[in-house]
Amino acid sequence: MVQYLGLHETIDLHELLTFKSLCLTKSTTMSALVQDEELKTILANDAAAGQQHIEQLQKFITNREAQ
Known part of the structure; x- marks a missing residue:
């Protein structure tokens, strides 16, 4: 089953x-x-976490199949 995001989502x-x-x-x-x-360590950890968050958000946008 394919799920689509609403426009506001x-x-x-x-x-x-x-x-x-x-x-x-x-x-x-x-x-x-x-x-x-x-x-520097704090900023590096923040950058790594930010990269993971971006990848997760991109999956929400591009992967529309039901889990």
Whole structure:
């Protein structure tokens, strides 16, 4: 059975995907400028988590088959 997202759900997912992409870009960019090792670690962990979140959101948009 194929399930389709509603228009508002698709728009919400795109907004979340845009926000998470911006957060990932900011974490990656700032980690190159930071000198404190603890803060670098925090930003690296945030970037890794952000990448996973983006992949999950992309699956919601592209995978429309029922689980």
